[in-house]
Amino acid sequence: MRKTMSWLARTAAAVLAAGWVQAAEPAAAKSPWPLWDGKESVADYAKRAGIKDVEMTLDLGRCIVSPENIQAGTLRVKLGEPANTNVTMKLTLVPAGKFRMGAREPVYAVVEGMRQLLRDWEAGVQCHEAPQREVTISKPFYMGAYEVTQEQYLQIMKEIQFAHYGSLQSRGRTLPVDGNRWEDTVEFCRRVSTLTGQTVTLPTEAQWEYACRAGSTERFCFGDEEEKLCQYANYDSKNHKTLNEEGKDVTYDDGFDGYAPVGSFKPSKFGLYDMHGNVSEWVNDWMGNDDVNRKRGRPYHKEGTLDPTGPDGTWPEGVGSYKISRGGSFKSSPAFCRAATRPLHGHSEGGFRVVMTVNR
Numbered sequence: 001m002r003k004t005m006s007w008l009a010r011t012a013a014a015v016l017a018a019g020w021v022q023a024a025e026p027a028a029a030k031s032p033w034p035l036w037d038g039k040e041s042v043a044d045y046a047k048r049a050g051i052k053d054v055e056m057t058l059d060l061g062r063c064i065v066s067p068e069n070i071q072a073g074t075l076r077v078k079l080g081e082p083a084n085t086n087v088t089m090k091l092t093l094v095p096a097g098k099f100r101m102g103a104r105e106p107v108y109a110v111v112e113g114m115r116q117l118l119r120d121w122e123a124g125v126q127c128h129e130a131p132q133r134e135v136t137i138s139k140p141f142y143m144g145a146y147e148v149t150q151e152q153y154l155q156i157m158k159e160i161q162f163a164h165y166g167s168l169q170s171r172g173r174t175l176p177v178d179g180n181r182w183e184d185t186v187e188f189c190r191r192v193s194t195l196t197g198q199t200v201t202l203p204t205e206a207q208w209e210y211a212c213r214a215g216s217t218e219r220f221c222f223g224d225e226e227e228k229l230c231q232y233a234n235y236d237s238k239n240h241k242t243l244n245e246e247g248k249d250v251t252y253d254d255g256f257d258g259y260a261p262v263g264s265f266k267p268s269k270f271g272l273y274d275m276h277g278n279v280s281e282w283v284n285d286w287m288g289n290d291d292v293n294r295k296r297g298r299p300y301h302k303e304g305t306l307d308p309t310g311p312d313g314t315w316p317e318g319v320g321s322y323k324i325s326r327g328g329s330f331k332s333s334p335a336f337c338r339a340a341t342r343p344l345h346g347h348s349e350g351g352f353r354v355v356m357t358v359n360r
Contacts, residue, residue, distance in 0.1 A: 033139055036095035038215050042270060045095040049140060051358060053093070055271075056142050058196050058356075060087040060155045087155040089192075091142035091356055092271040094211045098136050101209055103129035103340040104217065122219050124335025129342055135305050137210050143203065144353035146262035146273050147176035147281065148188070156191050157184070174261035176279045178351045182323040185282050185352045192354065199357040205285040205342070206308045207355060208326045212275040212339045214268040219338045220276055221268040226334045232268075233277030234260040234330045235337050258330055276337040279351030280325040285310025287322040325350045 036045050046054050063085050103126075107119040121130075151173040154160045160177065185202060193200045203211065218224040222232055230237055230253060237254045254277075256264070263273045287310075310324070328337030335341075 033096045035136075035138075036097035036215075038097070042093055042095060045140075046093055049095070050360065051093060051140065055093070055145075056091045056356065058089040058091065058192065058198065058200075060089060060152060060192070060195065063087050063151070064155055064158070087152055089148075089152055089354070090145045091354070092145045093358070094137075094141055094143050094207075094270055094272075094355075096137055096140045097210065098134055099210050099213055099215075100132045100217060101135040101206060101340075102132040103338070104219070105130060105132055122335075122338060122340065124333070124338065124341070126342075129340045133305055135206050135210070135308060137207060138307055140358045141203075141207065142356040142358060143207075143211050143270075143272060144355070145267070145271055147279055147351050147353050148185075149173060149262055150175050150177045153177040153180075153188065156188050156195070174263070175259045176262055176274070176351045178259070178279045180282070180350060180352065182282050182350075188352075189354055200354050201356075202282055202284040202352060203355040204307075204309050205283045205324055205326065208281070208283045209339055211270060211272060212268070212327065214270040214272065216269075216339070219340075221339065222266075229276065229334050229337060230254040232266050233328065233337055234265065234274065235277040235328050235332050235334060236330065256330060260330065275327055276339070277328045277332065278330055279327075280329045280332075280343075281327045282323065282325050282350050282352040285324050287311075287324060 034045075034049050040048070043054050046052075103122050104119075106117060106121055108115055109118050110116070150160060189200045189202060192198075212221060214221045216223065220229060220232065222228055229235060234254050234256050254260075254265070260274075260278055262278070265273060265277075267273045268275060324342060326342060328334075328341065
C-alpha cells in the first residue's frame with residue numbers, strides 16, 4: 001500500500017506540473033433552479049425551489065406474479081395470474097447543487113519548515129478517481145429511494161434473469177434485481193416512461209455520486225468511519241476485516257451474507273438507501289478513452305463540470321466499449337463501497353436505480 005500511495009502522489013504531482021487543464025465550459029444560461037446550500041433539509045429546499053412534492057410514487061400496475069407462482073432456483077420466473085395489489089416505485093427529491101466529484105486527495109501542511117502528510121489518499125483509491133473537480137448539478141431530480149427490486153423489474157420486463165447469488169423467493173419482492181445487462185436497464189426505464197408519462201432514465205455518473213454523497217466530502221455519506229458502514233450498507237463484512245490502529249479486528253457485521261431486502265439499512269440525508277452496498281448500480285455514462293487505456297490522472301477529459309454526462313460513446317480508440325456501474329455490493333470491501341469508487345471497466349451485469357425529471 002505504501003508503494004501505491006507514493007506512486008499516486010507522484011502521479012498527481014506530475015499531472016499538476018504538466019499543467020493539466022479542464023476543458024473549457026460552453027456558455028450556458030443561468031439555471032432557473034436554486035442550488036442546495038448544504039445545510040437545509042430536502043423539504044426546506046423544495047419549498048425554496050417551488051417544488052410541491054419531496055417524494056413521488058410511480059404506479060407500475062397490478063402485480064403480475066404472486067408468491068405461490070414463484071419457483072425458487074429457476075433461471076426465469078413465468079408470469080402468474082394478476083394479484084390484487086399494485087406494484088409501485090418510490091422516488092425522493094435530490095436538490096440541485098455543487099459537490100467535489102472524485103476521490104479525496106491527500107492533505108499536506110508545513111510543520112516546523114517541513115512538508116508533512118496530514119491525510120493520505122482514501123484506502124482503495126484508483127487513479128481514474130482523481131483529480132477531484134467541482135461539479136454543478138444544475139437541476140433537481142427525483143431518484144429511486146431504493147434499488148429496483150425483483151418484483152418491480154418482473155412487473156415491467158415480464159421475465160427476470162437471476163444472478164448467481166439470488167432467486168425470487170418469499171422476500172423476493174423486496175430483494176434488489178441483479179444480473180442485468182446495461183441495455184436491459186435502459187429498456188426498463190423506457191417502458192416505465194411510456195407507462196407513467198414521466199421521463200425516467202438511469203442517472204448520470206455525476207448525478208449518482210452527488211446523490212450518494214448527500215453533502216458529505218468524506219468517503220461515505222455519513223462520514224469517514226468504517227465501523228459505521230454496517231449501519232448503512234450491505235457489504236462483505238465477514239471476509240474483509242476492519243482493523244484498528246493496534247491491529248485488532250473491529251469488524252462490524254451487517255447481518256447479511258447475500259442480498260438484503262432494499263431499505264434494510266439507514267438512509268442518507270437525501271433519503272436514499274443502499275447507495276454504498278447491496279448491489280452495484282449501472283449509470284448512464286460511457287467510460288472515457290483515458291480510463292479504458294489506463295492513462296493516469298485524466299479521467300474526466302473533455303467531460304466538463306456543468307451537468308456532465310460522460311464521453312460521447314461514438315468517440316474512437318475504444319471509447320464506448322464499457323459502461324459504468326457505481327457503488328459497492330454485498331461482495332465488496334469497505335474500500336470499494338466509497339462514494340467515489342468507479343471500477344475501471346463496468347462489469348457485464350448489475351443492479352440499478354432510476355431517476356426522473358422534476359417538472360414545475
